[in-house]
Amino acid sequence: MGYPHPPHPKETVVLSQYFGDPEARTYEGWKKRGGYTALEQALSMAPGEIIEIVKESGLRGRGGAGFPTGLKWSFMPKEKTKPHYLCCNADESEPGTFKDREIMRWTPHALIEGCAIAQYAIQAEVTYIYIRGEFTEPLAIMQQALEEAYRHGILGKDAMGKKGLRLDMYIHRGAGAYICGEETALMNSIEGRRGNPRIKPPFPAAYGVFGMPTTINNVETLAAVPHIINRGAAWYKSLSLSSPKSTGTKLFSVCGHVRKPGNYEVTMGFPLGELIYDLCGGMREGRKLKACIPGGSSVPILNREETESCLLDYEGCIEKGTMLGSGGVIVFDDSADMVYQIMRLARFYAHESCAQCTQCREGTAWTVRILQRILAGEGEMKDLDLLLELAEQMTGKTICVLSDSCAAPVVSGIKKFRDEFEAYIKGARRPVTALA
Amino acid sequence: MSAAPEKAAYEPVFTGDRLKELEAIMARYPTKRAALLPALWMVQQARGWISEEAMVEVAEILDLTPAYVKGVVTFYTMYHQHPVGKHFIQVCTTTPCNLCGAEDVLAAFLKHTGCEELGATSPDGKYTVVEVECLGACGFATAVLIGDDFLENVTAEKVPEILKRYQ
Ligand SMILES: Cc1cc2nc3c(=O)[nH]c(=O)nc-3n(C[C@H](O)[C@H](O)[C@H](O)COP(=O)(O)O)c2cc1C
Ligand code: FES
Numbered sequence: 001m002g003y004p005h006p007p008h009p010k011e012t013v014v015l016s017q018y019f020g021d022p023e024a025r026t027y028e029g030w031k032k033r034g035g036y037t038a039l040e041q042a043l044s045m046a047p048g049e050i051i052e053i054v055k056e057s058g059l060r061g062r063g064g065a066g067f068p069t070g071l072k073w074s075f076m077p078k079e080k081t082k083p084h085y086l087c088c089n090a091d092e093s094e095p096g097t098f099k100d101r102e103i104m105r106w107t108p109h110a111l112i113e114g115c116a117i118a119q120y121a122i123q124a125e126v127t128y129i130y131i132r133g134e135f136t137e138p139l140a141i142m143q144q145a146l147e148e149a150y151r152h153g154i155l156g157k158d159a160m161g162k163k164g165l166r167l168d169m170y171i172h173r174g175a176g177a178y179i180c181g182e183e184t185a186l187m188n189s190i191e192g193r194r195g196n197p198r199i200k201p202p203f204p205a206a207y208g209v210f211g212m213p214t215t216i217n218n219v220e221t222l223a224a225v226p227h228i229i230n231r232g233a234a235w236y237k238s239l240s241l242s243s244p245k246s247t248g249t250k251l252f253s254v255c256g257h258v259r260k261p262g263n264y265e266v267t268m269g270f271p272l273g274e275l276i277y278d279l280c281g282g283m284r285e286g287r288k289l290k291a292c293i294p295g296g297s298s299v300p301i302l303n304r305e306e307t308e309s310c311l312l313d314y315e316g317c318i319e320k321g322t323m324l325g326s327g328g329v330i331v332f333d334d335s336a337d338m339v340y341q342i343m344r345l346a347r348f349y350a351h352e353s354c355a356q357c358t359q360c361r362e363g364t365a366w367t368v369r370i371l372q373r374i375l376a377g378e379g380e381m382k383d384l385d386l387l388l389e390l391a392e393q394m395t396g397k398t399i400c401v402l403s404d405s406c407a408a409p410v411v412s413g414i415k416k417f418r419d420e421f422e423a424y425i426k427g428a429r430r431p432v433t434a435l436a
Numbered sequence: 437m438s439a440a441p442e443k444a445a446y447e448p449v450f451t452g453d454r455l456k457e458l459e460a461i462m463a464r465y466p467t468k469r470a471a472l473l474p475a476l477w478m479v480q481q482a483r484g485w486i487s488e489e490a491m492v493e494v495a496e497i498l499d500l501t502p503a504y505v506k507g508v509v510t511f512y513t514m515y516h517q518h519p520v521g522k523h524f525i526q527v528c529t530t531t532p533c534n535l536c537g538a539e540d541v542l543a544a545f546l547k548h549t550g551c552e553e554l555g556a557t558s559p560d561g562k563y564t565v566v567e568v569e570c571l572g573a574c575g576f577a578t579a580v581l582i583g584d585d586f587l588e589n590v591t592a593e594k595v596p597e598i599l600k601r602y603q
Pocket of ligand 1: 060061062063064065066067089090091092093094178179180181182183184216217218219221222400401402
């Protein structure tokens with residue numbers, strides 16, 4: 001089932017099969033649809049075997065960085081000397097991204113099952129599911145599903161009827177901070193601290209939440225795991241249209257100027273142009289595609305030609321000078337004011353900076369100020385060089401990549417839409433003063 | 437110096453069932469500190485906002501200093517450090533919603549609630565309107581959160597009708 005549109009024949013529906021089907025939300029409904037069989041099977045294997053299957057499948061993290069999931073799990077200590085933890089990243093705050101929300105709203109038990117399998121594989125006693133505070137509905141649905149899972153013995157003491165196996169899973173509600181999606185900030189937030197990212201190393205597998213070995217994965221990553229266990233690594237690996245290094249299906253959240261925004265699930269390597277023109281119904285009447293950000297707001301902007309020839313996998317996006325990121329596709333038609341929208345993105349990062357690092361705190365704020373000056377018709381040509389220089393100072397120099405993320409749309413925007421910036425500077429465009 | 441007017445005595449949030457609930461939450465974590473975000477949510481649910489006195493109370497229960505608690509409260513934008521209107525309206529204006537008319541939606545909320553500016557409460561105490569960054573529902577622009585109700589596909593035209601439900 002598609003959501004909020006019926007599935008398109010070009011989609012490969014795996015994770016989104018039950019989107020829009022409220023019965024799949026309940027424990028009984030989930031069992032009827034084959035739920036918890038993968039967990040049953042996983043518990044009959046040794047943890048190491050599960051890690052090998054996930055490695056073999058080629059699954060890579062869907063939270064943004066695309067790190068191989070099986071490999072990440074294998075970093076956890078084999079000999080257990082202290083508690084291990086699993087964190088599920090459901091902070092989903094990257095502008096353009098709204099897929100984890102649908103997974104939690106429609107198939108909460110799929111996420112619980114994926115977490116339980118991962119938890120067993122890395123020998124963790126507890127999973128914390130960190131859900132952003134604004135997601136009131138997914139929070140309530142996940143809470144209810146967890147209660148059901150405990151009630152039916154999926155979780156808790158002697159989980160799944162296995163003597164001595166204890167699986168605990170708790171929701172930790174965020175409270176409004178994009179930065180808490182960064183993995184070490186998320187761990188600090190669980191610990192009851194300000195959400196400041198930590199310097200790495202040490203990496204979470206050695207020193208994670210509460211200083212203990214921890215694995216952190218995105219919602220979509222974990223929700224894919226039961227399918228891999230059920231249908232095998234070879235099946236998952238076979239889902240690949242272009243680069244063999246990108247396997248499986250991926251949910252793309254499409255928003256902005258398309259006729260049918262929403263979540264679409266396609267095989268890795270699917271053409272971005274087809275996603276926009278066929279699945280999403282293309283542009284609105286009389287409008288033309290101008291630009292696209294394919295992987296959430298933190299990745300470089302593509303122009304029309306690049307968008308129409310981009311393949312949606314990790315390698316295909318890199319080839320076009322951008323990244324697959326979280327799969328949040330933001331589409332701009334020819335009515336969009338790129339200068340204004342880039343300023344608005346920069347303002348997002350300035351607002352969300354945790355302010356630990358000077359380059360980020362000052363850099364994001366200055367980027368906004370200069371862009372607003374240009375928009376107000378008070379800019380000069382040398383401001384564009386200043387923005388680029390600033391962007392360079394903001395890239396690769398901070399504890400986390402939030403400041404790099406602010407620089408990415410600015411640099412690519414100036415490179416690809418320079419005429420729009422110059423139009424404001426030369427007075428060829430009517431100045432705009434931004435809100436706030 | 438004249439004596440300061442008598443302040444109403446602070447009534448603790450964590451007594452009876454609420455204290456039990458907090459204790460159950462504390463058992464989910466290996467440290468007391470980790471229960472801080474959930475405890476602050478409970479305060480806000482009970483009182484609508486988080487006062488200095490409440491911060492002191494939470495600090496005492498979790499063995500933290502009030503200054504530490506305040507440091508955390510101020511980091512997270514969803515915790516209110518001041519009372520807000522009965523209906524707290526958060527309008528997303530980040531790029532994806534912005535492309536679809538979010539600023540018009542924001543202006544319509546300001547106009548129809550009688551709030552004079554962003555963050556200010558309407559004279560009747562009913563509404564506070566703020567701008568918020570991406571709510572994670574960008575394909576359903578404009579996304580708006582009113583209290584705990586998540587609204588999708590809001591347009592400026594729909595605003596008066598929506599407000600009738602929040603009186
Ligand atoms: C500023 C920032 C924000 C992030 N936000 C999120 C997020 O909301 N959700 C998410 O899954 N990952 C987010 N990430 C990526 C996480 O740090 C981490 O890589 C990811 O959760 C790992 O899971 P995966 O390997 O399954 O992708 C963010 C990273 C940064 C630097
Ligand atoms: S931009 Fe408005 S919900 Fe994401």
